[in-house]
Amino acid sequence: MPRALITGIAGQDGSYLADLLLEDGTDVVGLIRAEDRDGPNLAHLTGRVRLVEGDLLDPASLRAAVGDVEPDELYHLAAPTFVPASWDDPTTTVAAIAGATSTILAAARETDPAMRVYVATSSEIFGDAGVSPQDEDSPKRPRSPYGVAKLAAHQLIALLRERHGQHVSAGITFNHESPRRPPHFVPRKITRGAAAISLGLQDELRLGDLGAQRDWTDARDVVRGAVLALRHDVPGDYVFASGVPRTVKDLVDAAFAHVGVDPAGRVVVDPEFVRPPEPTQLLGDPTRAREVLGWEPRIGFAQMIGEMVETDLAELRAAG
Ligand code: GDP
Secondary structure: OOEEEEOOOOOOHHHHHHHHHHHHOOEEEEEEOOHOOOOOHHHHOOOOOOEOOOOOOOOOHHHHHHHHOOOOOOOOOOOOOHHHHHHHOOOHHHHHHHHHHHHHHHHHHHOOOOOEEEEEEHHOOOEEEOOOOOOOOOOEEEHHHHHHHHHHHHHHHHHHHHHHOOOOEEEEEEEOOOOOOOOOOOOHHHHHHHHHHHOOOOOEEOOOOOOOOEOOOEEEHHHHHHHHHHHHHOOEEEEEOOOOOOHHHHHHHHHHHOOOOOOOOOOEEEEHHHOOOOOOOOOOOHOOOHHHHOOOOOOHHHHHHHHHHHHHHHHHHHHH
16 A cells, blocks of 8 residues: 655645545554644545655754655645735745755655655746747746745756655646635635625625636646646656636636625625736646546536535534
């Protein structure tokens, strides 16, 4: 039975990845911060996975975890995730993303040079790429400290692969959502708002730019891609994205349609949530993942948003 170590198992992606690996009989160990032990995504995994503690800002704890667990497969998903927050503390962002990736990769090589590693990088590495859609070879000009840190991690992966022959793959993940997504990200904010309005718990939903555009995929599809990448004979970089551009307004329309409420007059643009416009349209080209790994998204946009709204309705009813 192969053993996998998942950093960030308490998060959206880590917990879905654990579900997927448990299904195929993999022995799963998760790395968590002490304070995440009671996190909502871990409850259903209790007794089915082993948890070890570690902190991205404490390299010794990461080395100890990798060395003690000795996994066959290491999925490094743990990272700060909210892009705007990276402006508040670029130093910590770089340490927690680039520094921790470097530590994890070195620990993997020291523990077992044949250990397979997957690291989640991000579409934020493209920033002002100047071309759209973006594939693995597109220019990378990040526009946030988060993007800079992810690009450092991304380039380190390629370098170590070349230098040491390490089996490390990078997933260039575009935005991905699910019923386990926290509400400060706009899709969950919208599904939660639509659910609350339909239940009469809230009158309006305050958002930023409704024309802002992203490429949204379901998190369960993205973690399936991670496993395919890690288990492929040859390591590489892969864009995981839908390849379909959508706007915040598309999210609003899908979520409100699901609850049968007209969003007109219910959605208010609030300057507090408006961010500077992006110079390059962020859109993924997942051709390589499809051709090399046979990967493509299985969960469509409307289904994903519908499931998120249903989860919000259930949670709000249970709370009320
Ligand atoms: P990000 O792509 O990782 O920053 O994910 P988010 O879900 O936070 O934001 C996605 C897009 O939605 C960005 O272009 C935001 O500017 C836009 N957006 C519009 N209104 C909102 C809002 O109220 N909250 C958030 N978080 N984003 C918003």
